[in-house]
């Protein structure tokens with residue numbers, strides 16, 4: 001990315017106004033993904049200094065500021081306690097420490113990256129996004145939208161739930177992008193299954209979730225059926241990392257393992 005002007009925002013309102021001034025103007029999170037693009041930008045708007053790098057808790061929720069780095073998430077004792085620490089686990093598997101020191105949660109969500117290891121666990125955790133202009137939008141809805149985001153993400157909000165969680169990232173080498181990732185969260189509200197890097201962006205395995213919700217008992221048979229449904233009801237494609245068939249197979253295997261784990265069952 002090449003930018004002509006750098007603007008360190010004094011407030012969210014200031015950041016938003018500057019963003020609206022020119023179509024090419026862009027918010028900068030950690031700047032790592034932007035740096036790889038060939039875009040020409042009039043003004044890069046920096047949110048550093050707006051206190052958006054905080055992890056705050058209330059009685060019922062946890063609010064993770066959009067400028068929170070992946071390292072901050074990795075080191076958060078609060079987040080480690082949520083759904084078996086799946087967000088912490090997912091983040092700690094992304095590249096190396098130097099990248100995680102700089103990459104932000106906001107920057108990891110706004111691009112709706114198919115490969116994202118942050119989005120998959122957050123979708124299973126039923127996260128909400130708090131935007132400056134739009135207010136609260138569910139991550140699930142945000143992921144179905146298309147086009148450039150002309151708003152500022154302030155924070156990601158999750159419930160302080162007593163849930164069990166499971167996360168799996170399948171990758172070829174330690175620092176690689178995922179071939180597929182799977183997150184399962186079982187709370188008192190039911191079970192959510194998110195599958196990402198198919199290679200399309202993460203989505204809920206809704207038919208598999210419905211199957212579990214309708215079951216009177218959650219046993220190995222129901223779980224095996226749900227995992228099969230997760231494989232058969234979602235679309236898996238081929239890219240340079242893996243084939244569609246292999247991805248679909250992985251989805252079934254790790255959905256089953258995740259469901260077994262959150263239900264305290266063993267083979």
Ligand SMILES: Cc1cc2nc3c(=O)[nH]c(=O)nc-3n(C[C@H](O)[C@H](O)[C@H](O)COP(=O)(O)OP(=O)(O)OC[C@H]3O[C@@H](n4cnc5c(N)ncnc54)[C@H](O)[C@@H]3O)c2cc1C
Pocket residue numbers: 026027028029030031032033034035047066067093094095099102103104105106107108109110111115116117118149151152153154175176177178
């Ligand atoms: C070499 C490399 C390897 C990687 N490997 C992985 C991996 O294996 N798994 C994985 O999940 N991720 C991976 N990533 C992605 C990384 O984890 C971050 O998601 C990515 O760098 C974006 O974060 P950032 O803070 O750098 O965002 P930026 O590059 O600053 O911004 C990205 C986009 O988000 C917008 N944006 C940023 N913050 C806001 C905000 N608050 N409000 C509105 N818009 C905003 C920007 O305008 C831009 O469009 C990798 C990245 C690199 C460079």
